[in-house]
Amino acid sequence: MGTISDIKSSAQLLKERVDNVSALGPEVKKNSGGVEAAGVQVQRVNASLDLVHTQILMLKTSVENANAHIQILTENWEDVNHLNAQIPGLKKDLDKASVLNTKVRGLQSSLENINKLLRQQEPPSKPAPALVPRRCLTVRTAIICLVLALAASILLQATLYPWFMGTISDIKSSAQLLKERVDNVSALGPEVKKNSGGVEAAGVQVQRVNASLDLVHTQILMLKTSVENANAHIQILTENWEDVNHLNAQIPGLKKDLDKASVLNTKVRGLQSSLENINKLLRQQDDILQMVSQGWRYFQGNFYYFSRIVKTWYSAQQFCLSRGAHLTSVTSEGEQEFLYKTAGGLVHWIGLTKAGTEGDWTWVDDTPFDKVQSKRFWIPGEPNNNGNNEHCANIRVSSLRSWNDAPCDNQFLFICKRPYISAEP
Ligand code: MMA
Numbered sequence: 001m002g003t004i005s006d007i008k009s010s011a012q013l014l015k016e017r018v019d020n021v022s023a024l025g026p027e028v029k030k031n032s033g034g035v036e037a038a039g040v041q042v043q044r045v046n047a048s049l050d051l052v053h054t055q056i057l058m059l060k061t062s063v064e065n066a067n068a069h070i071q072i073l074t075e076n077w078e079d080v081n082h083l084n085a086q087i088p089g090l091k092k093d094l095d096k097a098s099v100l101n102t103k104v105r106g107l108q109s110s111l112e113n114i115n116k117l118l119r120q121q122e123p124p125s126k127p128a129p130a131l132v133p134r135r136c137l138t139v140r141t142a143i144i145c146l147v148l149a150l151a152a153s154i155l156l157q158a159t160l161y162p163w164f165m166g167t168i169s170d171i172k173s174s175a176q177l178l179k180e181r182v183d184n185v186s187a188l189g190p191e192v193k194k195n196s197g198g199v200e201a202a203g204v205q206v207q208r209v210n211a212s213l214d215l216v217h218t219q220i221l222m223l224k225t226s227v228e229n230a231n232a233h234i235q236i237l238t239e240n241w242e243d244v245n246h247l248n249a250q251i252p253g254l255k256k257d258l259d260k261a262s263v264l265n266t267k268v269r270g271l272q273s274s275l276e277n278i279n280k281l282l283r284q285q286d287d288i289l290q291m292v293s294q295g296w297r298y299f300q301g302n303f304y305y306f307s308r309i310v311k312t313w314y315s316a317q318q319f320c321l322s323r324g325a326h327l328t329s330v331t332s333e334g335e336q337e338f339l340y341k342t343a344g345g346l347v348h349w350i351g352l353t354k355a356g357t358e359g360d361w362t363w364v365d366d367t368p369f370d371k372v373q374s375k376r377f378w379i380p381g382e383p384n385n386n387g388n389n390e391h392c393a394n395i396r397v398s399s400l401r402s403w404n405d406a407p408c409d410n411q412f413l414f415i416c417k418r419p420y421i422s423a424e425p
């Protein structure tokens with residue numbers, strides 16, 4: 001019995017441990033849900049990061065474009081600086097040209113004065129020879145001076161004009177170059193503006209990406225907390241699992257014990273059943289003994305009472321009823337044999353009497369009367385209804401053929417019959 005008790009307490013311990021592990025089930029399920037939600041969040045974050053990556057690539061391209069334009073701008077700016085450096089020289093050349101221009105204008109004015117004077121010297125008529133010789137000398141001197149001045153002017157113009165024109169042409173082409181460069185720089189304006197807009201948009205995108213990354217950071221922190229919780233639970237589960245493993249290791253031994261217990265249990269049940277049967281039999285025996293002690297005989301499931309006093313058929317039946325019985329019926333040859341042998345050749349009333357308008361033989365305990373089968377139990381020649389007053393039957397002789405019909409008011413010994421009904425527990 002010590003082993004059974006050990007098995008029981010071990011099984012109880014095992015059950016409690018398994019209950020503990022089972023109790024953790026919903027918690028684990030909850031965490032699994034959290035981890036799934038975290039997975040979804042990680043997918044969202046990945047999608048956000050993909051978007052951020054794409055935006056960074058776009059940003060990179062924009063910055064590269066901007067750099068290329070800045071390179072071009074820097075080169076153009078160097079050209080402009082180079083041109084700017086030439087401007088003081090050009091300005092000096094321009095100042096020189098201005099001085100020359102003033103001089104040319106002065107010479108032109110002088111030339112016009114000379115021309116005017118020459119037109120005034122030409123004779124309108126021919127009174128010239130009338131001039132005095134002194135006046136003639138002065139005019140000649142003036143003419144010589146003028147011719148000299150004119151020659152000097154022509155020489156000066158012939159020398160300076162090509163240089164002057166060359167310088168002017170240089171200035172013009174330089175100005176043209178400068179203009180083109182400036183146009184180039186101006187043309188870059190909208191491009192620069194556009195790039196500036198792109199950079200601003202990129203800045204906004206960077207801010208958004210930063211906000212997204214903040215969100216991602218928050219989600220990662222939440223995820224971390226969830227994972228830490230899950231880890232704590234896993235730790236508990238692992239510990240419990242170790243306990244379970246330890247208990248599992250005990251299971252084969254417990255199983256063997258259980259098998260033994262099962263075998264013992266089967267044997268105990270068998271013994272219990274046997275014991276119940278014995279109890280039942282003992283109770284039956286007790287019942288039988290009690291009945292027998294009161295004068296009843298037991299035969300094949302029925303008790304029979306063979307009276308020691310005589311009564312009429314009806315009084316005998318009343319006696320039997322008072323004992324929970326009826327005057328006996330006879331349904332087999334074995335029963336008939338038991339009855340006539342026990343009766344010992346003395347006349348005993350049995351429970352057979354005539355009833356109904358036809359006066360057919362009937363059993364008083366309501367057993368159906370089999371007329372054909374019962375023929376072998378009558379004394380040959382009976383029933384003869386002697387004196388037309390024989391309506392009850394008795395066992396008269398010690399033989400299989402023992403029945404005789406006789407007047408019901410005659411007093412004979414009698415046989416009661418009571419079925420044995422064992423009181424089931
Ligand atoms: C007695 C009586 C009858 C029975 C005859 C048989 C004279 O009457 O017992 O019932 O039939 O005997 O001889």
Ligand code: CA
Pocket residue numbers: 382383384385386390404405406
């Ligand atoms: Ca008779």
